[in-house]
Amino acid sequence: MSRLWITGYRSYELGIFDNNDPKRKVLDYVLKTELATEIENGVDWIISGGQMGIEQWSLTTAIDLKKEYPDEFQTSMIVPFADFSSNWNENNQQSFATVKSKVDFFASVSNDSYKSPQQLRNYQEFMINHTDEALLIYDLDSQGKTQFDYEKIKNYAADHPYPYRLITFDDLQTASEEYLESLDNGFQDE
Numbered sequence: 001m002s003r004l005w006i007t008g009y010r011s012y013e014l015g016i017f018d019n020n021d022p023k024r025k026v027l028d029y030v031l032k033t034e035l036a037t038e039i040e041n042g043v044d045w046i047i048s049g050g051q052m053g054i055e056q057w058s059l060t061t062a063i064d065l066k067k068e069y070p071d072e073f074q075t076s077m078i079v080p081f082a083d084f085s086s087n088w089n090e091n092n093q094q095s096f097a098t099v100k101s102k103v104d105f106f107a108s109v110s111n112d113s114y115k116s117p118q119q120l121r122n123y124q125e126f127m128i129n130h131t132d133e134a135l136l137i138y139d140l141d142s143q144g145k146t147q148f149d150y151e152k153i154k155n156y157a158a159d160h161p162y163p164y165r166l167i168t169f170d171d172l173q174t175a176s177e178e179y180l181e182s183l184d185n186g187f188q189d190e
Helices: 021-041 054-065 090-102 120-127 146-159 168-184
Strands: 003-009 043-047 073-082 104-108 134-135 164-167
Touching: 003 054, 003 146, 021 043, 021 054, 021 168, 043 054, 054 073, 054 090, 054 104, 054 146, 054 168, 073 120, 104 120, 134 146, 146 164, 164 168
Parallel strands: 003 043, 003 134, 043 073, 073 104, 134 164
Antiparallel strands: none
16 A cells, blocks of 8 residues: 655745635646656545645545546545634635545544644644655745644654655746646646
8 A cells, every 4th residue: 555645835935815716727737747747656545634725735636546547546534623614714714625525535543623732743743653755835934834744754764764755836837837837738737
């Protein structure tokens, strides 16, 4: 079994507040390309959290990829604590609920509502121990909340066989050019 943890920037950290934002289109293209490659290379589970941004977008993309790879993999949303999205606005709560309803498996690491940062550390520990590799949409030169996951992953990988890969802003720029070229060559958004 091969389980991939995917995480990255929150939508607000990327300045994306609308699903029709051109940056979102590029990210969807990158996620589709990366996840399809992972699936073709044998990933059985695509696992992410419930944060607005890369985490929800990656799960949405994975769910869409089930049309092309119906029996090859499963999706899972794992959140740090119960009532994870309860403080979000109604639209963001609805987005969370929609993705949650479509994944193959959902769980929270803690059955309690948020009480302390220890729940976030427990979440990271859970994710590390229940995945085999990680993919982060994250650039070391532009820190965000993903820095905490990156540090945990990097430190763990220093002593364990746990491969991880970063997709940086330079990579996204290159992907943006590929995406525009694919539009010229007939690639259609689904």
